[in-house]
Amino acid sequence: METQDILKNEISSFAKVKEGLSRNEHLVLSSLKSAKTTLTAYELLDILRDRGFRAPTVYRALNGLRKRGLTHRLERTRSFVACNEKHVHQDDIHPIFAMCNSCGSVLELVDSKLMNQLSRTVEQLGFTVSDSVVELHGSCMPCREKK
Numbered sequence: 001m002e003t004q005d006i007l008k009n010e011i012s013s014f015a016k017v018k019e020g021l022s023r024n025e026h027l028v029l030s031s032l033k034s035a036k037t038t039l040t041a042y043e044l045l046d047i048l049r050d051r052g053f054r055a056p057t058v059y060r061a062l063n064g065l066r067k068r069g070l071t072h073r074l075e076r077t078r079s080f081v082a083c084n085e086k087h088v089h090q091d092d093i094h095p096i097f098a099m100c101n102s103c104g105s106v107l108e109l110v111d112s113k114l115m116n117q118l119s120r121t122v123e124q125l126g127f128t129v130s131d132s133v134v135e136l137h138g139s140c141m142p143c144r145e146k147k
């Protein structure tokens with residue numbers, strides 16, 4: 001990804017920056033939004049290094065964004081994705097991620113009914129769910145159509 005693109009994005013979205021977001025949080029969020037795929041903390045560091053970022057800076061910003069529900073962490077690839085903002089994150093909302101193996105694009109969807117059902121199923125086995133990240137891996141439509 002071009003650093004230029006991130007900067008452009010940064011300037012255009014600076015006006016609508018979420019209240020209370022620090023400069024670093026804003027830069028990390030802009031980078032994630034500009035990326036067409038998920039980014040690991042190290043990829044974020046590479047993008048933002050010449051803006052004074054170090055590893056702890058990246059992690060602190062990611063933590064801040066995650067607490068606000070603006071980013072999500074994907075466990076299998078240990079990478080991060082910007083929330084698609086079409087839903088409001090509450091404690092009981094657990095999104096489902098569908099990731100393309102070819103291009104790395106991520107679809108985020110929320111289906112509370114499905115997730116409640118899943119929780120109830122494991123509760124019947126005596127298990128209590130406190131947190132969950134559901135990741136589905138496969139091929140997105142554009143990639144499938146290319147074949």
Ligand SMILES: [Zn+2]
Nearest residue numbers: 083084085095
């Ligand atoms: Zn989200």
Ligand SMILES: [Zn+2]
Nearest residue numbers: 100103140143
């Ligand atoms: Zn794809």
